[in-house]
Amino acid sequence: MSPAIDLRLLRYFIAVAEEGHLTKAAQRIGIQQPPLSQQIRVLEKELGVTLFNRMPRGMELTESGVALLADARAILAQVDATVAGVRRIAQGKMGRIAVGFTESASLHPFVPAVIRAFRAAAPDVALTVEETNTSELVEAVRQKRLDLAFVRSPVGDASGIVMETVLVEEMVAALPADHPLAGNGRKKSIALSALADESFIMTRRPSGPGLYDTIIAACHSAGFSPRVTQESRKNLSTLTLVAAGLGVAVVPASMMHVSAEGVTYLKLNDTPTLKAPLHVAYRDGEIGGAVGLMRSEALTLSPLQKKR
CATH class of the missing domain: 1.10.10.10 (Winged helix-like DNA-binding domain superfamily/Winged helix DNA-binding domain)
Known part of the structure; x- marks a missing residue:
């Protein structure tokens, strides 16, 4: 021997x-x-x-x-x-990481900024990304198909998943550009209650149950039940339907980065609690390696951390 x-x-x-x-x-x-x-x-x-x-x-x-x-x-x-x-x-400088995000999260400058910072800190880590809705992202993290995800507020079982809020953004109204309430582009804000008689276009609830329920609750608080006449699979599809004149929508403010011809965005001035939070989600107890580094970059860049 x-x-x-x-x-x-x-x-x-x-x-x-x-x-x-x-x-x-x-x-x-x-x-x-x-x-x-x-x-x-x-x-x-x-x-x-x-x-x-x-x-x-x-x-x-x-x-x-x-x-x-x-x-x-x-x-x-x-x-x-x-x-x-x-x-x-x-240290999170080698290995692999699979990251997911919702469509609306990917449109906010925050998520690309976090990924760029992570890539700069760990160029040797193999990174794969996936875009889908919040419910599917949470389940993918739980089943270890994803290591970390940027999600909106989940509805339902999120046991075993840690959710850390990294961003809270305003919600805005999206109206057809020629809509009378848009004021020919001169108006900057509108009351949610002013949309009580409008046809609403919303992203299907399974795609984003947290935001869906938040919008419905805000409308109820404003004194009306929204008349939902169209539902879409994604926020970008919602904007397409708004541009076509089929109704109005309430979307995260990050959607304003989308230059959708025929759509006017107005701030909502009577809904202080109508917010769209963004969370970083990962499995409880699994915060080492690349996951820990990605989380650290997200918290470092989070405007919520800077306010503390």
Whole structure:
């Protein structure tokens, strides 16, 4: 059975071989000469060979020592590289991460900024992204198909998932540009109650149950039940229907970054509680490596953190 060689002995051996002198090697690695000489003899005994010819003024490698030197250097280089790699994975600088986000989240400058910061900090991490609705993202995180996701407020079972709020944005009204309430582009805001008689276009509830329920509740607080005449699968589709004159919509303010021809955006001036939060979601207890680094970048860039 081959002996298990202490890597420390190989490091001592390399130092003596490269210095050619026990005293110089001992000074280099920070130990006394007698213990170093003893450790070299231990290594020779374990290998069953003589590695050095002891000379009056130094140490000279034997043929066996020359052969071991090249292999010892390669072994320690591989060990050092492995240790460095493991540490980089723990730091989130290597490995893989799968990230998800909702459509509306991806349209806010915050999410691309977090991903850019993460890529700058960890260029060697393999990153994959997926866009879908909040319910599917939460389930994908739970089932480990995704490591982390940027989601709106989930409705239903989110057990085992940590939700940290990183952003809260206003909701705005999206009206056809030629709508009388749009004021030919001169108006900047409108009361939600002013939309009581309008046809509403909403993203289907399964796609974003949190925002859907928030909008319905806000309308009820404003004194009316919205008449939902059209439902779309995505927010961008909602804007297309608004531009076509099929109704009005209430959307996150980040949607204003979409230059949809035929759509006018107005702030809502009577709904202080109508907000669209954005959360970073990950599995409870799994906050190491790349997930921890991505979360850290999100919290660093979060305007909520800057206010504290």
